[in-house]
Amino acid sequence: MIIFHIDVNSAYLSWQAAYELENGSNRDLRTLPAIIGGDQTKRHGIVLAKSIPAKKQGIITGESLLEARLKCPGLLVIAPNYQLFAQCSEAMYELLLEYSPHVQRYSVDECFLDYTASQRLFGDPVETAHTIRNRIKEELGFTVNIGISSNKLLAKMGGELKKPDQVHTLFPAEIAAKMWPLPVGDLFMVGRATQKKLQRLNIQTIGELAKNDPSFLRLHFKSYGTLLWQYANGIDDSLVRESNFPAQKGIGNSTTISFDVNDRKEALLVLLSLTEKVGLRMRRKKALGQVVTISIKNFHLEKLSHQRRLTHPCQSTRGLYEVVETLFDEAWTGAPIRHLGVRVSDLTDQPFEQLSLFDTYDREKDATLDATMDKLRKRYGEKILIRGCFPHSGIKSIQGGVAENDDYPIMTSLL
DNA sequence: TCTGGGGTCCTAGGACCC
DNA sequence: TCTGGGGTCCTAGGACCC
Known part of the structure; x- marks a missing residue:
């Protein structure tokens, strides 16, 4: 197998930079200390993407704008344009399809491409990767890294080696030289918590992890230990999956409210607007859900969730909202609320909607x-339509969701 | 004006059944 | 009536990814 991993360099920032240049701007955000960041007045103020000059000032993705500005006074902060991002993502995907029918959209800015069968048509993988890299730069205006290997994990790790605008191979024979010296935190699936735990076990590099006894890792990390050992050794047999297989598992929307909510009525209004969006997305996908979960984050940033399995699969806004309301009343302690979420999971396409004698509403009318x-x-x-409860409430009648394009699932933490 | 929003997967504990 | 024990389902929370 020959797998490519294509990853846009600082995607949001590069896309914004390319867009500005195309529209006659004379600045290139990539060359300035600049970031894409949320709106602080709406309490969405975190760093979503950073330029290389900004990175050199110590700015980290995910940190608050306050911290970022402290590190870099005069930092240029640009709001995200999710429609633009969806378009750029789509354009790259279409270009990649010219080189293989087997392309998996792993996230908005990352794809896997199975080059195995394409080799006869296009020849040497490294040469083709450079062609793709150059074409994206010339035709779409942004740079990518491409990692090449015999499986997805190694292709992805290879793409991370040196940025930007690079093609790297990371075949099994190169693991020892290229991957093992890296800090263990660079390994896919080693996040902050696991890195800390590994360090306590005196495991600092990916190589040290790879040479560890898998049963020792299993002892400390359960099934996760086996996975980590396999990844450190470059073992992965997952397939490049086209379309949306396997099917999506859940649909949810959540929002941080621009002010703390103390009032039950107000909280329920936010939950209704989120449920409205979730219901819309469910019906668009022709999915019904069997479990409803709400999540609450209070002003102390303490999180809590509460869920319930339904007696019948449901996709109607009203049906879902009835459960959401109950869940909220059972879960809320009265602490000021910063963030609310609604998620529907255990999806099915089987509408075995038997009529229940106890329904408090008419299902058919509702549909x-x-x-x-x-x-x-x-x-x-x-x-165009706003429920009567929303006007003058200061709360949007339907909310949640960043990008309009909802046609492909984003399968994270799952190769 | 401190810390987003979209996902998936795993684990632990309790309920309940035989 | 001093302690079984395996299996499944459900729920809450925490890990990870972008």
């Missing part, structure tokens, strides 16, 4: 209402 609202919203925009 018709949802369908009508969905249609109008699709044609005229989401704001």
Whole structure:
């Protein structure tokens, strides 16, 4: 197998930079201490992407804008344009499809491409990778890293080696020289918590992890230990998956509210607007859900979740919201609320909607209402219809979701 | 004006069944 | 009536990814 991993360098920032240049700007954000960041007045102020000059000032993705500005006074902060990002992502995907029908969209800015069968047509993998890298730069205006190997894990690790605008191979024979000297935190699936735990066991590099006894790792990390040992040794047999297989497991939306919510009514209004969005997405995908979960983050940033399995699969906004309301009343301690979320999981396409004698509403009427609202919203925009409870509430009638494009699932932490 | 939003997977403990 | 014990389902929380 020959697998490519294609990864846009500082995606959000590069895309914004390319867009500005194309529209006659004379600055290139990539050459300035600049970041893409959320709106601080809405309490969304974190770093989403950073330029290399910003990185050199010590700025980290995910940190607050306050911290970032402290490290780098005069930092240029640009708001995210998710529509632009979706378009750039799509353009790259289309270009990649010219080289193989087997392309997996791993995230908005990362793809895996199975080059195995393409080799007869396009020849040497490294040469083709350079062609792709150059074409993306010339035709789309942004740079990528491409990692090449015999499986997805190694291709992905290879792509991380040196940035930006690079092609790297990381075949099994190169693991010892290229991957093992790296700090263990650089390994895919080793996050902050695991890195700390590994360090306590005196495991500092990927090589030290690889040479450890797998049963020792299993003792400390359970099934995760086996996975870590395999990854450190470059072992991975997952396939490049096209389309959305396996099916998506859940659909959720959440939001940080720009002010702390102390009032039950107000919290429920936010939850309704989130449920509205979740319901819309469920119906668009023709999915029904069997478990509803709400999540609450309070002003102390303490998180809590509460969930319930339904008696019948459901996709109607009203049906879902009834459960959401109950869950909220059972879970809320009264602490000021910063963030609320609604998620529906255990999805199915089987609407074995047997009529329940205890239904408090008419399911059929409800489905018709949802369908009508969905249609109008699709044609005229989401704001065309607003439930009577929202006007003058200061709360958006439908919210959640960053990108409009909902056609491909983003399968994270799963190769 | 401190710390987003979208996901998946694993584990532990309790309920419940035979 | 002093202690079984395996299996499954459900829920909450925490790890990871981008």
